[in-house]
Amino acid sequence: MKRNILITGGAGFIGSHVVRLFVNKYPDYNIVNLDKLTYAGNLANLKDIESKPNYTFVKADIADLDEMRRIVNEYKIDGIIHLAAESHVDRSIKDPFTFARTNVMGTLALLQAAKEYWETLTEKYEGKLFYHISTDEVYGALEMTHPEGVPAPFTTKASSNDDMAYGTEFFLETTKYNPHSPYSASKASSDHFVRAYHDTYGMPTLVTNCSNNYGPYQFPEKLIPLFINNIRNRKPLPVYGKGENVRDWLFVEDHARAIDLIFHKGKVAETYNIGGFNEWKNIDLIKVIIKTVDRLLGNPEGYSEELITFVTDRLGHDMRYAIDSRKLQSELGWEPSLQFEEGIEKTVRWYLDNQEWMDNITSGDYERYYDEMYKNR
Numbered sequence: 001m002k003r004n005i006l007i008t009g010g011a012g013f014i015g016s017h018v019v020r021l022f023v024n025k026y027p028d029y030n031i032v033n034l035d036k037l038t039y040a041g042n043l044a045n046l047k048d049i050e051s052k053p054n055y056t057f058v059k060a061d062i063a064d065l066d067e068m069r070r071i072v073n074e075y076k077i078d079g080i081i082h083l084a085a086e087s088h089v090d091r092s093i094k095d096p097f098t099f100a101r102t103n104v105m106g107t108l109a110l111l112q113a114a115k116e117y118w119e120t121l122t123e124k125y126e127g128k129l130f131y132h133i134s135t136d137e138v139y140g141a142l143e144m145t146h147p148e149g150v151p152a153p154f155t156t157k158a159s160s161n162d163d164m165a166y167g168t169e170f171f172l173e174t175t176k177y178n179p180h181s182p183y184s185a186s187k188a189s190s191d192h193f194v195r196a197y198h199d200t201y202g203m204p205t206l207v208t209n210c211s212n213n214y215g216p217y218q219f220p221e222k223l224i225p226l227f228i229n230n231i232r233n234r235k236p237l238p239v240y241g242k243g244e245n246v247r248d249w250l251f252v253e254d255h256a257r258a259i260d261l262i263f264h265k266g267k268v269a270e271t272y273n274i275g276g277f278n279e280w281k282n283i284d285l286i287k288v289i290i291k292t293v294d295r296l297l298g299n300p301e302g303y304s305e306e307l308i309t310f311v312t313d314r315l316g317h318d319m320r321y322a323i324d325s326r327k328l329q330s331e332l333g334w335e336p337s338l339q340f341e342e343g344i345e346k347t348v349r350w351y352l353d354n355q356e357w358m359d360n361i362t363s364g365d366y367e368r369y370y371d372e373m374y375k376n377r
């Protein structure tokens with residue numbers, strides 16, 4: 001079936017994996033990648049598919065309502081997968097307004113443009129979908145009831161770390177929103193607008209909330225690529241606080257596969273949580289990264305542990321995130337494909353093999369930004 005699908009934020013980390021999957025898997029779909037190319041957007045992430053006949057790139061700002069109207073009309077968009085966002089918590093603490101502008105006003109502009117266009121069509125909302133990608137961070141932070149870890153009550157292929165959980169509670173689709181950072185507050189607000197467009201205007205929308213992603217093409221301000229790069233360059237590894245915060249990690253291609261499945265088979269107006277039941281304390285995860293990088297670089301075991309540097313904690317640092325993704329597993333049959341150790345090995349190899357990609361990003365402005373951030377901790 002022919003379809004015209006708009007993917008926003010396709011030049012970013014997760015978006016580039018989603019664009020690649022859709023362009024390769026669905027030659028009958030026209031895939032329009034809309035991205036403003038902020039510091040986090042990089043067309044080098046899509047070099048392998050940029051000349052495919054079913055792929056178009058459009059540079060635009062989602063907060064520009066007239067541009068959104070023009071693009072949705074011009075490309076006769078019948079499905080939207082919305083990933084464009086400001087995504088880094090530390091930046092949101094320094095500059096919350098940019099997060100409100102892009103994540104809240106940008107999502108609203110895109111919703112409004114899609115609504116206006118779809119309402120002009122004879123079939124209106126029939127066969128249309130506005131799929132909004134969100135985060136587990138909107139649910140707030142979970143208690144660390146078991147700081148030493150207990151056997152996890154649920155596991156998936158992604159689970160590793162002897163299947164540990166650090167608390168008894170997990171985020172469910174019904175968990176009340178309780179965002180703490182300006183980033184998660186802006187994402188929560190955008191999620192509410194998406195649901196409001198369904199509840200008020202009957203627009204076919206759907207939201208998914210995913211845990212922390214890792215894998216190739218992630219901007220190196222985020223923990224895993226930053227630490228791989230710093231180990232390679234013998235730079236300090238800034239661990240916030242005591243490194244005891246817990247995150248639930250999912251390989252990015254497994255998130256992209258979930259998005260594909262949910263876009264095609266998910267129920268309108270539903271929410272699905274996406275995660276691998278794969279909880280790690282930051283410090284334990286960092287030791288796995290150090291071990292893997294050292295092994296692949298031929299360094300003796302433990303060689304880079306001296307780079308670990310405990311620094312001032314992030315303001316309002318959420319203690320624990322842990323997603324319960326059993327609804328997605330039981331209703332749509334999704335499962336992570338990779339075990340965590342395999343995913344980390346693949347990821348570290350990718351960054352070490354793609355040094356040019358990393359160097360192009362870390363030179364210039366970003367280098368200055370990072371040094372400034374680091375100095376202030």
Ligand code: NAD
Pocket residue numbers: 008009010011012013014015034035036037038039040041042060061062063082083084085086087088102106133134135136187209210211212213214218219
């Ligand atoms: P990213 O920062 O790597 O990429 C964001 C992309 O959006 C970039 O290409 C950027 O240029 C683009 N963008 C930013 N502002 C824009 C604007 N005003 N107009 C158009 N494009 C704009 O982010 P990511 O990690 O790939 O996250 C993608 C989405 O997934 C976000 O909505 C994020 O909240 C969500 N999410 C991320 C994670 C994670 O672990 N990274 C987990 C769950 C959900």
Ligand code: TYD
Pocket residue numbers: 088089090212221222223224226238239240243245246247282314
């Ligand atoms: P991050 O990758 O920024 O994702 P998020 O804050 O959205 O979960 O950070 C992951 C965890 O690692 C988080 O608990 C903060 C911590 N962290 C550090 O300890 N040092 C760092 O330099 C960074 C970037 C993050």
